[in-house]
Amino acid sequence: MRNTPTMLLLGLTALSASAGCESKTSVTGTVTFDGTKLAKGYITFYPATDQGETQGAKATTHGAEIVEGAYTVADIAPGKRKVVVSVPPKLVAQKSTDPAKPSVQALPPDNPIPANAPGNSKLVDVVAGSQTLNFTLQKK
Numbered sequence: 001m002r003n004t005p006t007m008l009l010l011g012l013t014a015l016s017a018s019a020g021c022e023s024k025t026s027v028t029g030t031v032t033f034d035g036t037k038l039a040k041g042y043i044t045f046y047p048a049t050d051q052g053e054t055q056g057a058k059a060t061t062h063g064a065e066i067v068e069g070a071y072t073v074a075d076i077a078p079g080k081r082k083v084v085v086s087v088p089p090k091l092v093a094q095k096s097t098d099p100a101k102p103s104v105q106a107l108p109p110d111n112p113i114p115a116n117a118p119g120n121s122k123l124v125d126v127v128a129g130s131q132t133l134n135f136t137l138q139k140k
Contacts, residue, residue, distance in 0.1 A: 027126060028072045029133045031085055033113060037069025041113070042088060043135070045073060045081040045126065052123045054082055078128045084121050085137060087113050113137060 027045070031038045043066055047059030062076045066085070087109040094103040115121050119137035126133075 023078060023128045024075045025078055025126060025128050025131060026072060026074045027076060027131045027133055028070070029135065030069045031066050031071065031135045031137065032069060033085075033111060033137045034139055038066050038085070038087070038113075038137075039068060040087065041066040042086050043071045043073070044084045044086070045076060045124075046084065048080040048082040048123060050080060052080075052082060076126055078126050081124050081126050082121055083124055083133070083135065084115055085113055085135060086115075087111060114140070116140075 031041065031043060042063055044061060044063035046054045046061050047057035048054055049057050057080070059077055059079055059081075062073050064071045064073045089106040089109055092105050092107055094105055096103045113120060117137050117140060119135055122135065124133055
């Protein structure tokens with residue numbers, strides 16, 4: 001067959017082009033803390049190994065803001081993820097004697113969520129296509 005090298009080259013080119021492509025998905029859901037929708041927070045999907053470890057996992061970390069208990073994470077690759085919910089500190093402006101140097105203080109959130117709170121740092125499987133994952137967190 002005369003076209004064998006050409007066909008082989010075309011096949012290898014197509015294979016190498018598709019090898020770098022990952023399917024992306026989106027994950028939506030709700031987050032509750034002690035039975036109430038989390039008013040404001042952040043949800044992070046860390047890549048994880050099959051054993052749940054984040055070290056050695058090969059994927060990109062994705063996250064989103066939680067508003068009134070709802071979140072949406074877009075363009076995330078399927079795979080195992082360790083999901084951590086956190087609440088940001090409050091930033092409070094304080095009066096300063098020097099207007100050129102405003103002062104901002106970070107205060108702990110009203111309801112901090114420890115990483116080891118029941119329901120937090122959960123291992124999940126993100127699958128291809130749109131997915132809904134709800135998280136119920138509890139105080140210890």
